[in-house]
Amino acid sequence: xxxxxxxxxxxxxxxxxxxxxxxxxxxxxxxxxxxxxxxxxxxxxxxxxxxxxxxxxxxxxxxxxxxxxxxxxxxxxxxxxxxxxxxxxxxxxxxxxxxxxxxxxxxxxxxxxxxxxxxxxxxxxxxxxxxxxxxxxxxxxxxxxxxxxxxxxxxxxxxxxxxxxxxxxxxxxxxxxxxxxxxxxxxxxxxxxxxxxxxxxxxxxxxxxxxxxxxxx
Amino acid sequence: xxxxxxxxxxxxxxxxxxxxxxxxxxxxxxxxxxxxxxxxxxxxxxxxxxxxxxxxxxxxxxxxxxxxxxxxxxxxxxxxxxxxxxxxxxxxxxxxxxxxxxxxxxxxxxxxxxxxxxxxxxxxxxxxxxxxxxxxxxxxxxxxxxxxxxxxxxxxxxxxxxxxxxxxxxxxxxxxxxxxxxxxxxxxxxxxxxxxxxxxxxxxxxxxxxxxxxxxx
Numbered sequence: 083x084x085x086x087x088x089x090x091x092x093x094x095x096x097x098x099x100x101x102x103x104x105x106x107x108x109x110x111x112x113x114x115x116x117x118x119x120x121x122x123x124x125x126x127x128x129x130x131x132x133x134x135x136x137x138x139x140x141x142x143x144x145x146x147x148x149x150x151x152x153x154x155x156x157x158x159x160x161x162x163x164x165x166x167x168x169x170x171x172x173x174x175x176x177x178x179x180x181x182x183x184x185x186x187x188x189x190x191x192x193x194x195x196x197x198x199x200x201x202x203x204x205x206x207x208x209x210x211x212x213x214x215x216x217x218x219x220x221x222x223x224x225x226x227x228x229x230x231x232x233x234x235x236x237x238x239x240x241x242x243x244x245x246x247x248x249x250x251x252x253x254x255x256x257x258x259x260x261x262x263x264x265x266x267x268x269x270x271x272x273x274x275x276x277x278x279x280x281x282x283x284x285x286x287x288x289x290x291x292x293x294x295x296x297x298x299x
Numbered sequence: 300x301x302x303x304x305x306x307x308x309x310x311x312x313x314x315x316x317x318x319x320x321x322x323x324x325x326x327x328x329x330x331x332x333x334x335x336x337x338x339x340x341x342x343x344x345x346x347x348x349x350x351x352x353x354x355x356x357x358x359x360x361x362x363x364x365x366x367x368x369x370x371x372x373x374x375x376x377x378x379x380x381x382x383x384x385x386x387x388x389x390x391x392x393x394x395x396x397x398x399x400x401x402x403x404x405x406x407x408x409x410x411x412x413x414x415x416x417x418x419x420x421x422x423x424x425x426x427x428x429x430x431x432x433x434x435x436x437x438x439x440x441x442x443x444x445x446x447x448x449x450x451x452x453x454x455x456x457x458x459x460x461x462x463x464x465x466x467x468x469x470x471x472x473x474x475x476x477x478x479x480x481x482x483x484x485x486x487x488x489x490x491x492x493x494x495x496x497x498x499x500x501x502x503x504x505x506x507x508x509x510x511x512x513x514x515x516x
Contacts, residue, residue, distance in 0.1 A: 128345050128396070135400035138407070179345070183352035190355070191407055 087113030091161055095260035095290025096120065096171065096239070101140070106147040109166040116157045116167030118195050118237075118260055122177040127184055130177035134191050137170060150192050171195035171260075173240065175206050175225055182228055189232040195260065196229065197237035198222065198249060207249070208242030210271045215242030218249055230255045235288075239272075246278065256285050261292035270297050304330030308378055312477035312507025313337065313388065313456070318357070323364040326383040333374045333384030335412050335454075335477055339394040344401055347394035351408050354387060367409050388412035388477075390457065392423050392442055399445055406449040412477065413446060414454035415439065415466060424466070425459030427488045432459030435466055447472045452505075456489075463495065473502050478509035489514050 094117035099105050101119065109117065121137060122130035141150050149160055151167040160167030170192045178184040198218075201209040206222030208215025218226070226249060229236050236257040238246040250257055259282060265273040279289055311334035316322050318336065326334065338354060339347035358367050366377055368384040377384030387409045395401040415435075418426040423439030425432025435443070443466060446453050453474040455463040467474055476499060482490035496506055 127348070131344070131348070131401070131404060132398065135398070135404045138403045139400055181349065181352070183356055184348070186355045187348060187352045187408060191404060 091115045091157065093117065093157070093169075095258070095288070096173075096237075096292070098123075098173070101137075103144055103147070106140070106144050106166065110147055110164075114166060115161050116151055116169055118169045118171040120171055120173050122172040123174050123200055125177055127177055127179040127181070130172065130188075134170060134188070134193070137168065138191075141168070151194065152192050169194050171197075171237070173197045173237070174200040174204070176200075176204055178225075180205055180221070182224055185225070185228045185234070186232060189234060193234060195235045195237055195258075197239060197260075198225070198241045198245060200240045203242075207245030209245075210240050210242055212242050215244040217242075217244045217247075218252060222249075223252060226253050229253075238282075239290075239292075243275075243278065247281075250278075250281055250285065250287075256287035257282060258288040258290070260288070260290045262289065263292060263297045268297060272297050308332045308374065310334065310374070310386075312475070312505070313390075313454075313509070315340075315390070318354075320361055320364070323357070323361050323383065327364055327381075331383060332378050333368055333386055335386045335388040337388055337390050339389040340391050340417055342394055344394055344396040344398070347389065347405075351387060351405070351410070354385065355408075358385070368411065369409050386411050388414075388454070390414045390454070391417040391421070393417075393421055395442075397422055397438070399441060402442070402445045402451070403449060406451060410451060412452045412454055412475075414456060414477075415442070415458045415462060417457045420459075424462030426462075427457050427459050429459050432461040434459075434461045434464075435469060439466075440469060443470050446470075455499075456507075456509075460492075460495065464498075467495075467498055467502065467504075473504035474499060475505040475507070477505065477507045479506065480509055480514045485514065487514050 092114045094114050097117045098120040121133035148168050149165050151157055151169045157167045175196055175198055198206050199209040201211045203212045206225050207218045236253055237260045239259050239262050263273045265275045282289055309331045311331050314334045315337040338350035365385050366382050368374055368386045374384045392413055392415055415423050416426040418428045420429045423442050424435045454477045456476050456479050480490045482492045499506055
């Protein structure tokens, strides 16, 4: 393991994978301290809860490799104990079945990062492949309020640029592009303008650079 | 408020009600320290989760009247702070949608008491009005194992007598009749024999006497 990884707290902005012990061992070999692990994209509430329940079983069965991150202390604990801290994340807000109180339930189970939309339009706003992104909806504002209140990081990586701009302006807490590339390197609906990247950083948010080649070449 | 209630920790074995602020005030006026509050009877997993989510909202909005009980310390805190401690309970195990990992999810949200069946037969065993109670099923054993592991109290009040006897014998932790009456006072399928009551008490369990007149007169 490179000594940089030994000395530094390294957080992977987003991993989506066919998770299981093999991946947990690879995450250890890679030397990351913690990662935002996707456990819902298109799924409804019951199916997203099944994914969270599956993680609870993994946390028990593979406690030598992974631990759940509820807060910052758990990231430091992961570093000290030589495990990977798993931050449960959703890449879409559809998993709440449009029922606001489900956000608090998912938060209590450890959900800490949620993307507003995934490529397409939903009840909260537009996605990055939506040809007619109308921006953040009224219900979307309620969702951001609830994320802000509880402490769930808002991810805008796959969100439409108008909706993303609305969220950046509206959110009382810093937001994130957990996995994205600069449009300055390649014009692509999934890539972000220098202005967008700068605004997030200026507001104290987080920008993660993804290594997904199709968006670069 | 009678001084007995001031001095004593009083736990109501089961309340099923159209809960809301009016009931929360009545619970304070009644001087109980904590109560097993039913939030699922026949409902499936998503609907039972909606009921739990509703309680989370109530805990926030009526924090002057109620607090959630996750463990014994919260009961003492309710007593000290003059609030009613709410122990979330289900009167049936159907709310897990036959998916064992959902038990841990519900536990993390504070579910602490679950009745095996409610009057009728399910995948875990027979109910007290079932004419052909075959006893605890294999899946029912898995459910009891999970309750035992996590620390969820098994309630047998509405459970068929054969299934109840099987659970009492099988469970590694004490079980309960949270709300029942002695069959010695009136022969009725919902009432419990002296033998059943004695066995639970002998194993360190809890027997709550209900005041529901139809089962007495």
